[in-house]
Amino acid sequence: xxxxxxxxxxxxxxxxxxxxxxxxxxxxxxxxxxxxxxxxxxxxxxxxxxxxxxxxxxxxxxxxxxxxxxxxxxxxxxxxxxxxxxxxxxxxxxxxxxxxxxxxxxxxxxxxxxxxxxxxxxxxxxxxxxxxxxxxxxxxxxxxxxxxxxxxxxxxxxxxxxxxxxxxxxxxxxxxxxxxxxxxxxxxxxxxxxxxxxxxxxxxxxxxxxxxxxxxxxxxxxxxxxxxxxxxxxxxxxxxxxxxxxxxxxxxxxxxxxxxxxxxxxxxxxxxxxxxxxxxxxxxxxxxxxxxxxxxxxxxxxxxxxxxxxxxxxxxxxxx
Numbered sequence: 001x002x003x004x005x006x007x008x009x010x011x012x013x014x015x016x017x018x019x020x021x022x023x024x025x026x027x028x029x030x031x032x033x034x035x036x037x038x039x040x041x042x043x044x045x046x047x048x049x050x051x052x053x054x055x056x057x058x059x060x061x062x063x064x065x066x067x068x069x070x071x072x073x074x075x076x077x078x079x080x081x082x083x084x085x086x087x088x089x090x091x092x093x094x095x096x097x098x099x100x101x102x103x104x105x106x107x108x109x110x111x112x113x114x115x116x117x118x119x120x121x122x123x124x125x126x127x128x129x130x131x132x133x134x135x136x137x138x139x140x141x142x143x144x145x146x147x148x149x150x151x152x153x154x155x156x157x158x159x160x161x162x163x164x165x166x167x168x169x170x171x172x173x174x175x176x177x178x179x180x181x182x183x184x185x186x187x188x189x190x191x192x193x194x195x196x197x198x199x200x201x202x203x204x205x206x207x208x209x210x211x212x213x214x215x216x217x218x219x220x221x222x223x224x225x226x227x228x229x230x231x232x233x234x235x236x237x238x239x240x241x242x243x244x245x246x247x248x249x250x251x252x253x254x255x256x257x258x259x260x261x262x263x264x265x266x267x268x269x270x271x272x273x274x275x276x277x278x279x280x281x282x283x284x285x286x287x288x289x290x291x292x293x294x295x296x297x298x299x300x301x302x303x304x305x306x307x308x309x310x311x312x313x314x315x316x317x318x319x320x
Contacts, residue, residue, distance in 0.1 A: 015035055053312055056319040060309035063101045068290040070096035082271040090294040090302060097290055104319050112141040117256045118291050118305045120318040123126045125151060129218045132156040133181045134227040135164040139172045157181045159192050159203035177215055179206045183234020208235040209244040219249055220313055227255040233273045241284045253314035255306040262299050286310040
C-alpha cells in the first residue's frame with residue numbers, strides 16, 4: 001500500500017535554498033572568469049596603445065634627427081652673420097623639405113585670402129584646440145579647418161575688435177579675445193590693422209603663456225597660427241626647453257608663424273633674434289621647421305611651420 005507522507009511547508013524552501021547554493025557557486029566562478037578576461041583584455045589593449053605611443057615617439061626622434069642632419073650643415077656657414085642667415089634660411093631649409101622621414105605625417109595646405117597655411121590632421125577623430133593670434137580680418141583658413149576637423153574648438157585674439165570679433169565669433173563660431181598677445185602684460189604699443197592699414201596703437205597686451213593657460217584654459221594647443229607683427233619673438237622664445245610654456249605646463253603641437261623684421265613697431269634686432277631662435281631650436285630637439293617661404297612685400301618676412309615631434313601627446317596625435 002502506497003503511503004503518502006504529509007507535506008511540510010518548510011521542505012520546499014529547503015529544497016530551493018539547496019538549489020540556490022548549487023547555482024551561486026558556478027555563477028560566481030563564471031563572473032570571476034569574465035572579469036579576469038575583461039581585465040586581461042583591457043591590459044592588453046593598454047599595453048598595445050603604450051607600445052604604439054612609444055613607437056610613434058621614437059619615430060618623432062628619428063624625424064628630428066633627419067631634420068637636424070639635413071639643416072644644420074646647410075645653415076652652419078651663416079652662423080654668426082645675421083643678415084646672411086636671414087637671407088639664406090628659406091632657400092637652405094627648403095632643400096630639406098622632402099625628407100623621407102616626413103612621410104610619417106600628412107601635411108595639408110589651407111588657404112587664407114593672401115597666404116597658405118599648413119596643418120597635420122590627427123590620426124583619428126578627436127576634440128582639438130586651435131588658437132589664432134592676430135586675426136587680421138580673415139578667417140577663411142579657420143573655416144576650412146572647421147570643415148575638415150569639426151570637433152575643433154577655436155580661440156582667437158586680436159587687439160582690435162572691429163570686424164575681427166564678428167568674424168571669429170559669428171562666422172567661425174569661436175571665442176574672441178581683445179588682446180595683443182606677445183611677451184608683455186598691460187597697455188603697450190602694437191602694430192595693428194585698422195581700416196585696411198597698419199599703424200601703431202596703445203592696446204591691451206597679455207603674455208602668451210598666461211593667455212593660453214588662464215584665458216583659453218588649455219594645457220595642450222593642437223594648432224597655433226600666429227601673425228602678430230614682430231611680437232612673435234617673445235612667444236617663440238617660450239617654446240624652448242625650460243621656457244615659459246614648459247613652466248606653465250602648456251604644450252603646442254603645430255605652429256604656423258610669420259617672422260617679421262624692420263617693421264615700424266618699436267621692435268629692433270629681429271634678425272639676431274631669429275638667428276638665435278633657430279639655433280636654440282636645433283639644440284632643443286623638439287620642433288622641426290618645414291614649408292619655409294620668404295615674402296617680399298613692403299617689408300620682407302618669413303613664413304614657416306613648426307611641428308612638435310617630441311611630446312607624446314603631439315606625436316600620438318599625428319605621426320603614423
